[in-house]
Amino acid sequence: MTYLTKPKLHHPSLHKNKVGYTRRDYEGAVSTLCAGCGHDSISAAIIQAAWELDIEPHRVAKLSGIGCSSKTPTYFLGNSHGFNTVHGRMPSVLTGANLANRDLIYLGVSGDGDSASIGLGQFAHAMRRGVNMLYILENNGVYGLTKGQFSATADAGSKSKRGAVNTDTAIDTVSLALLMGATFVARSFSGDKQQLVPLIKAAIAHDGAAFIDVISPCVAFNNHPGSTKSYDYVREHNEAVNRLDFWPSREAITVDYQEGGVIEVPQHDGSILKLRKLEADYDPSNKINAITHIATAAAEGEFLTGLLYLDPNAEDLHAHFKTSAMPLNQLGVKELCPGSEMLDKINASLR
Amino acid sequence: MAKRIEAVNDFVVKFANVNGSGSASANELFAKSFLRMGIPVSPRNIFPSNIQGLPTWYEVRVTERGWLGRRGGVDLMVAMNPQTWDQDIAEVEPGGYVFYDDTRPLPASKFRPDVNVIGMPLTEICNTNYVDARERQLFKNIIYVGALAALLGIEPEVVAELIGEQYKGKEKLLMPNVKAFHMGFDYARERLKDALGLKVQRSEAVGDSIFIDGNAAAALGCVYGGATVCAWYPITPSSSLAEAFQRYCSRLRIDESGRNNYAIVQAEDELASIGMVIGAGWNGARAFTATSGPGVSLMTEFIGMAYFAEIPATIINVQRGGPSTGMPTRTQQSDVLACAYASHGDTKHVLLFPEDPKECFEFAAQALDLADRLQTPVFVMTDLDIGMNQRLCKPLEWDDARSYDRGKVMTRDELEAGKDFGRYLDVDGDGIPFRTLPGTHPKRGAYFTRGTTKDRYARYSEAGPDYVDNMRRLQKKFETAKSMVPKPLLDASARPARFGAIYYGSTSPAMHEALEALATTGISINALRVRAFPFQDEIADFVASHSKVFVIEQNRDAQLKTLLVNDAGINPANLISVLHYDGTPITARFITNEISQIVRTLNVRPIKKDKAA
Ligand SMILES: Cc1ncc(C[n+]2csc(CCOP(=O)(O)OP(=O)(O)O)c2C)c(N)n1
Ligand code: SF4
Ligand SMILES: [Mg+2]
Numbered sequence: 016m017t018y019l020t021k022p023k024l025h026h027p028s029l030h031k032n033k034v035g036y037t038r039r040d041y042e043g044a045v046s047t048l049c050a051g052c053g054h055d056s057i058s059a060a061i062i063q064a065a066w067e068l069d070i071e072p073h074r075v076a077k078l079s080g081i082g083c084s085s086k087t088p089t090y091f092l093g094n095s096h097g098f099n100t101v102h103g104r105m106p107s108v109l110t111g112a113n114l115a116n117r118d119l120i121y122l123g124v125s126g127d128g129d130s131a132s133i134g135l136g137q138f139a140h141a142m143r144r145g146v147n148m149l150y151i152l153e154n155n156g157v158y159g160l161t162k163g164q165f166s167a168t169a170d171a172g173s174k175s176k177r178g179a180v181n182t183d184t185a186i187d188t189v190s191l192a193l194l195m196g197a198t199f200v201a202r203s204f205s206g207d208k209q210q211l212v213p214l215i216k217a218a219i220a221h222d223g224a225a226f227i228d229v230i231s232p233c234v235a236f237n238n239h240p241g242s243t244k245s246y247d248y249v250r251e252h253n254e255a256v257n258r259l260d261f262w263p264s265r266e267a268i269t270v271d272y273q274e275g276g277v278i279e280v281p282q283h284d285g286s287i288l289k290l291r292k293l294e295a296d297y298d299p300s301n302k303i304n305a306i307t308h309i310a311t312a313a314a315e316g317e318f319l320t321g322l323l324y325l326d327p328n329a330e331d332l333h334a335h336f337k338t339s340a341m342p343l344n345q346l347g348v349k350e351l352c353p354g355s356e357m358l359d360k361i362n363a364s365l366r
Numbered sequence: 367m368a369k370r371i372e373a374v375n376d377f378v379v380k381f382a383n384v385n386g387s388g389s390a391s392a393n394e395l396f397a398k399s400f401l402r403m404g405i406p407v408s409p410r411n412i413f414p415s416n417i418q419g420l421p422t423w424y425e426v427r428v429t430e431r432g433w434l435g436r437r438g439g440v441d442l443m444v445a446m447n448p449q450t451w452d453q454d455i456a457e458v459e460p461g462g463y464v465f466y467d468d469t470r471p472l473p474a475s476k477f478r479p480d481v482n483v484i485g486m487p488l489t490e491i492c493n494t495n496y497v498d499a500r501e502r503q504l505f506k507n508i509i510y511v512g513a514l515a516a517l518l519g520i521e522p523e524v525v526a527e528l529i530g531e532q533y534k535g536k537e538k539l540l541m542p543n544v545k546a547f548h549m550g551f552d553y554a555r556e557r558l559k560d561a562l563g564l565k566v567q568r569s570e571a572v573g574d575s576i577f578i579d580g581n582a583a584a585a586l587g588c589v590y591g592g593a594t595v596c597a598w599y600p601i602t603p604s605s606s607l608a609e610a611f612q613r614y615c616s617r618l619r620i621d622e623s624g625r626n627n628y629a630i631v632q633a634e635d636e637l638a639s640i641g642m643v644i645g646a647g648w649n650g651a652r653a654f655t656a657t658s659g660p661g662v663s664l665m666t667e668f669i670g671m672a673y674f675a676e677i678p679a680t681i682i683n684v685q686r687g688g689p690s691t692g693m694p695t696r697t698q699q700s701d702v703l704a705c706a707y708a709s710h711g712d713t714k715h716v717l718l719f720p721e722d723p724k725e726c727f728e729f730a731a732q733a734l735d736l737a738d739r740l741q742t743p744v745f746v747m748t749d750l751d752i753g754m755n756q757r758l759c760k761p762l763e764w765d766d767a768r769s770y771d772r773g774k775v776m777t778r779d780e781l782e783a784g785k786d787f788g789r790y791l792d793v794d795g796d797g798i799p800f801r802t803l804p805g806t807h808p809k810r811g812a813y814f815t816r817g818t819t820k821d822r823y824a825r826y827s828e829a830g831p832d833y834v835d836n837m838r839r840l841q842k843k844f845e846t847a848k849s850m851v852p853k854p855l856l857d858a859s860a861r862p863a864r865f866g867a868i869y870y871g872s873t874s875p876a877m878h879e880a881l882e883a884l885a886t887t888g889i890s891i892n893a894l895r896v897r898a899f900p901f902q903d904e905i906a907d908f909v910a911s912h913s914k915v916f917v918i919e920q921n922r923d924a925q926l927k928t929l930l931v932n933d934a935g936i937n938p939a940n941l942i943s944v945l946h947y948d949g950t951p952i953t954a955r956f957i958t959n960e961i962s963q964i965v966r967t968l969n970v971r972p973i974k975k976d977k978a979a
Binding site for chain 1: 401574575576577578586589590592594595597618619621623624625626627628629630631633634635637638639640641642643644645646647648649650651653667668671761762763764765766768769770802803804805806807808809812813814815816817818826
């Protein structure tokens with residue numbers, strides 16, 4: 016990691032949004048991630064989305080687990096309360112926080128190690144409970160912070176920097192979120208701001224469990240020939256990858272492409288990521304259809320990106336629980352304590 | 367003829383049943399009938415970790431004197447389970463009684479010559495009166511309650527009244543139950559005259575006491591104490607606490623629009639349940655979880671984080687026998703150290719030790735205040751013996767003038783006025799910093815909560831001095847806690863005493879009884895009931911003013927003693943452990959025997975009553 020000061024994530028704009036904030040008001044501390052790390056691009060997208068959405072920054076609670084990805088909440092929304100919880104257990108802390116105050120916006124940030132390995136259980140259960148949140152998984156296929164071990168989203172057959180071959184099947188977090196009952200499911204790429212920003216905005220607006228898996232290249236540990244996402248590997252499977260030298264190896268990648276087209280995106284390590292933009296007439300409200308599409312694309316070695324599933328009738332946990340309209344953390348002794356007279360009655364019933 | 371135990375209002379009846387046979391409600395009816403006659407009882411469930419078919423026992427100590435600890439020994443065994451026959455017969459005191467179903471009489475060899483046998487053809491009576499198999503089973507229980515009522519002299523009107531309350535609104539069930547009761551009652555009155563030397567007599571000893579299990583009382587404490595979020599994962603013996611909270615909330619916590627002023631999540635595991643409690647606590651709601659040993663083990667990483675990041679969390683640990691899955695349906699006090707120091711690194715947590723359901727109620731409510739005030743996890747260390755058994759205790763009390771202590775939470779106005787906010791800044795010299803809640807102020811007071819090291823303004827810092835500064839402040843905060851947690855209570859001996867005794871939690875009733883028994887043999891002891899950790903100075907002073915102090919515990923490793931030595935700086939040479947840990951509740955007999963023996967070997971002659979021992 017480098018501690019050098021790096022350029023801001025975007026050109027500061029002094030233009031104010033409807034709630035009177037400039038885009039700079041949505042920024043956080045200077046990132047300490049590796050230069051060019053995909054995670055930083057996601058932070059920039061979050062800043063952009065929050066600004067465009069006219070959210071008051073302090074009305075957002077940002078929570079994360081442990082990992083490079085989970086560090087990022089420090090780097091955006093500096094006027095929001097943040098919580099770096101424990102590894103893999105952000106979903107439960109976010110659930111509790113959400114129960115305490117239904118009026119805030121909850122943003123959970125996690126990594127593939129955090130969500131698909133140690134925290135797989137909590138990830139799944141938060142989805143099935145319908146916690147009203149945006150859950151962003153910054154998926155790089157490795158453990159960045161602990162220096163490059165396989166994560167559970169690493170492809171079977173891929174080779175680590177140290178030469179070990181992964182023989183375990185990869186977990187597809189998008190399919191899992193769908194099966195578990197998430198009501199907004201999307202996948203995107205850290206370099207595709209055009210796609211990611213609107214997805215984040217839509218997810219925040221969603222009233223239920225919204226999940227976005229963002230493929231986010233790790234420049235430090237996914238830059239070797241043995242990786243299934245490496246330049247060499249993809250060249251063997253795809254002829255059309257020779258343009259890679261064009262990309263400076265330590266800069267964030269950006270792509271721009273038409274709906275419905277397949278595009279090959281070079282990653283920092285020289286590997287190719289195939290993104291298929293969904294057809295314009297794709298119906299994201301059909302869950303079975305979504306599952307089929309994801310599986311079909313995966314069989315062809317492609318990642319499907321965009322909004323994959325949306326349940327427009329979603330209900331959140333508070334609706335399930337019939338909790339009071341007033342946030343629970345604002346109720347006082349008057350609302351909560353049944354008083355001594357009632358206690359006398361209870362005593363009498365216990366004789 | 368065996369000699370007969372003759373006793374009035376002072377004996378032990380034990381029911382040996384088959385789990386799932388419907389005996390539980392009949393047995394409870396039996397226990398309550400004494401209370402309605404003003405006679406204290408102390409019942410205990412003894413059950414296996416199984417749902418159906420295995421043996422289960424229900425022991426009722428009838429005690430005019432109000433000794434609510436387990437006595438040990440059985441005067442009347444209601445032997446309804448052939449599987450456990452031999453062990454049940456063996457447990458009866460010489461001169462005691464066995465009541466059994468003699469539809470098919472057992473040979474003399476199945477009994478003991480020193481035990482009196484009372485047979486009644488329960489199956490035959492049921493088969494004659496009922497056709498349905500389930501009815502035969504269920505009414506058999508009520509019939510034996512009827513017979514026992516006649517044998518003991520329980521007033522039938524009292525039982526009829528209890529049945530009436532139980533089946534209020536279910537009139538179809540009421541009459542058949544009353545009828546079955548009388549069937550048993552009349553049979554025994556006519557045919558089993560004077561078969562039993564144990565009798566009851568109306569008394570005034572119950573007074574205004576209530577009869578409640580510790581888990582229900584703790585749940586009520588959480589309702590009264592203002593808990594709005596409960597996250598839990600089922601585990602014996604704590605599940606009934608969360609379930610009681612649900613039950614009480616559904617009655618007591620509905621707002622005018624019919625919505626709930628609470629949220630209860632049955633989480634996927636204890637990792638999640640404590641995570642939710644911490645998330646809710648961080649965000650300003652009062653939250654608790656109820657669990658037991660294995661759950662605490664899973665929670666420890668989070669507990670350490672809540673300690674270090676300073677987040678309120680209330681954890682009610684209804685202790686059971688450990689280690690590992692251990693004795694899931696038996697009682698122990700064996701999580702003291704695991705909770706006091708839960709998690710890696712230098713961690714310490716506040717523990718409260720309730721003695722009975724009343725204190726379960728009070729300490730649960732107080733724990734919620736302490737957690738907010740101290741911004742840290744607080745454990746209520748109850749156990750199976752208190753939690754899962756109905757216990758007679760003083761009525762629950764609530765002062766309507768009491769408000770919730772939400773601790774140091776900086777408000778929007780204070781932030782707006784420019785008050786300096788350092789999340790980990792010790793502004794008052796008590797080690798307790800201010801916190802802010804998410805969403806409070808647009809520009810001020812936001813900070814990043816983390817389990818990593820930081821400076822006074824919550825900025826990440828690995829600098830040694832920042833770390834040490836923070837750890838020292840946490841230590842100071844723990845010192846501050848001493849003045850806030852319940853004080854130890856002294857039970858001074860009537861005569862000057864050389865010996866002291868320290869005890870805590872569910873040992874209480876057995877200890878009181880033992881102290882009296884010891885005093886009558888000339889062994890005078892001053893007793894101190896420790897009610898919380900961190901330990902106040904009174905505890906060390908108490909030890910210092912006695913030549914030897916017994917520490918009575920329900921675990922093998924003398925965990926409280928270890929804590930006393932480690933944290934209160936007490937010389938271990940002054941402490942003598944009295945340890946009971948077979949999973950049954952500690953008894954006065956055990957304590958009395960142990961202490962008498964030790965006193966004897968210490969060469970004290972406690973013979974002359976007027977001399978201090
Ligand atoms: C209980 C526990 N085990 C292990 C670790 C060490 N650890 C920290 S981050 C991490 C993996 C992070 O991977 P990922 O979530 O993919 O984040 P990335 O750094 O790749 O963004 C591990 C194993 C920990 N912090 N806590
Ligand atoms: S190690 Fe990988 S994931 Fe971590 S900051 Fe560097 S590039 Fe990003
Ligand atoms: Mg990763």
